[in-house]
Amino acid sequence: MREQYNDGGLDESEAGDDPQQLFASWFDDWKATEPFEANVMILSTVDRDGWPSARAVLLKDFDDSGLVFYTNYLSDKARDLDIAGRATLTFVWKPLFRQVRITGTASRVPEQESDEYFASRPRGSQIGAWASDQSSVIAGRTALEESVARIEHRFPDEVPRPSHWGGYRVTPRVCEFWHGRVSRLHDRIRFRIETGSDVWIRERLSP
Numbered sequence: 001m002r003e004q005y006n007d008g009g010l011d012e013s014e015a016g017d018d019p020q021q022l023f024a025s026w027f028d029d030w031k032a033t034e035p036f037e038a039n040v041m042i043l044s045t046v047d048r049d050g051w052p053s054a055r056a057v058l059l060k061d062f063d064d065s066g067l068v069f070y071t072n073y074l075s076d077k078a079r080d081l082d083i084a085g086r087a088t089l090t091f092v093w094k095p096l097f098r099q100v101r102i103t104g105t106a107s108r109v110p111e112q113e114s115d116e117y118f119a120s121r122p123r124g125s126q127i128g129a130w131a132s133d134q135s136s137v138i139a140g141r142t143a144l145e146e147s148v149a150r151i152e153h154r155f156p157d158e159v160p161r162p163s164h165w166g167g168y169r170v171t172p173r174v175c176e177f178w179h180g181r182v183s184r185l186h187d188r189i190r191f192r193i194e195t196g197s198d199v200w201i202r203e204r205l206s207p
């Protein structure tokens, strides 16, 4: 397969000292490139036996304190997150020759934050959050559709947030920014923070 990398890259001066700022800048570049659901990321977790699993979720917010997504608190991923309290988020922005990997601690966002976000969602998504017992085995599509009908009937007007649905915030400890370069001589800049410190350590990794 042909290499497609251009000559651009990631040097230390572009990387700066703050991974959140670099993420924001790269995410802006990506949003300008990808018109549909540019906020997709892969969430990786491990279960109590150490088995990994990964799935796509949508990034809904990020700031100094971390990256937020929403899900069902009874799902497989939630069980993993509640036990391990750790997660990795991976963003593959192939047309820009970029990848970002973020590993950190994961915890539920405050209930009020979940309430506000839930209230902003379309009614269909709100009904879905009640109707779907995410990650459980169901008899068939009909069971899901019947569940939706029951919930529609139960909440003819406003739909409250189910207590089993809300956000997680992943607070980064390690962030790696990868930029593809020719001949596999890619740029990899890693930021990491040590326990108890608030200073990011920046280092370059061999590709």
Ligand SMILES: Cc1cc2nc3c(=O)[nH]c(=O)nc-3n(C[C@H](O)[C@H](O)[C@H](O)COP(=O)(O)O)c2cc1C
Binding pocket: 037, 040, 053, 055, 056, 057, 058, 059, 069, 070, 071, 072, 075, 076, 077, 078, 134, 135
């Ligand atoms: C593009 C895309 C975005 C998704 N966004 C979410 C999301 O934000 N939250 C969520 O719970 N599931 C989302 N899903 C579904 C998950 O990938 C997954 O199927 C589901 O959450 C169940 O995962 P689990 O059984 O590992 O807990 C998304 C799937 C795709 C393909």
